Amino acid sequence: MERRGVRHAQGGFTLIELLIVVAIIGIIAAIAIPSLLRARISANEAAAVGDIRTVISAQAAYHSATGGYYGAPTCLLAPDTCITGYPTNAPTFLDSAMASLTTKTGYARSMDESAVVTNAPHSNALSCYVYHATPVSVGQTGVRGFAGDCSGAICTTSDGTPVATGGGAMSPGCIIIQ
Numbered sequence: 623m624e625r626r627g628v629r630h631a632q633g634g635f636t637l638i639e640l641l642i643v644v645a646i647i648g649i650i651a652a653i654a655i656p657s658l659l660r661a662r663i664s665a666n667e668a669a670a671v672g673d674i675r676t677v678i679s680a681q682a683a684y685h686s687a688t689g690g691y692y693g694a695p696t697c698l699l700a701p702d703t704c705i706t707g708y709p710t711n712a713p714t715f716l717d718s719a720m721a722s723l724t725t726k727t728g729y730a731r732s733m734d735e736s737a738v739v740t741n742a743p744h745s746n747a748l749s750c751y752v753y754h755a756t757p758v759s760v761g762q763t764g765v766r767g768f769a770g771d772c773s774g775a776i777c778t779t780s781d782g783t784p785v786a787t788g789g790g791a792m793s794p795g796c797i798i799i800q
Contacts, residue, residue, distance in 0.1 A: 659762075666728040666764045670755035671799070673720060673731070674770035677753045680715040681772065687715075691747035692772055694735050695721040704745045728763025729755040737790025750790040757782045768799075 677698075684693045688705055697704035699714055699721035723731045734752035750772040757764030760782035769785035769792055770776045777785045777796035786793040 662728075663762075663764055666757070667766060667768070669727040670729040670764065670768050671776060673726070674753055674755060674768055674776050676720060677716065677733075678770045678774055678776075680720075681751060682774070684715045685772075688744050688747065691739060691742055691744055691749070692751045693744075693748060694746040695723055695733055697744075697746045704747075706744065725758055728758055729768075730758055731755055732784075734787050734790060736787075748790065752785070752787045752790065752792055754784050756784050769796075 680698050681692050684698055684701070685691065687701070687708075693701070693704055693715075695716065698716035699718055701712070701715060702708045702710045719726070720731075723733060725731070732754045734754065735746075735748055737748050737750040739747040739749050752769050752771045754767070754769045756767040765780075765782060767779040767782050767784050768776060769778075769787070771787075771790075771792045773791065775792065775796075775798050777792050778799050779785055779797070785796055
């Protein structure tokens, strides 16, 4: 027997039930999204530090191959153009993605090549270098700025600005992370 004035939906949800579900999903999203953003920033920062370590290793190998000089990114990518007698089919020191100094994983890459050795036996010879990685958008793609130099140290800034340099190397007193 059916009561008058009361309708029962067959297998459906009421508007109140749907609104409650949407509200619960909104609350879960509000909790999860900041955590995901922090995870992305951490991943971007780890990638930047990893790339700096790669450049430091490449520069150390180049330093050994040239008898004591570091090289510009173009020399690390194509050493035969900078090192006299270097075989064209010999391995490079750095891949093209790293040597191009493009923006990667939310960090802008650059290299300070101001410590040029003028009378070196190799072209583009440097007595030191600084490889920078700074966030493209501070707080969204990264929080800290990073740099590594010929000493093998990696320094950071807490506000995303470039690490201070002087004379082709990082300034003394930088915050070392390794």
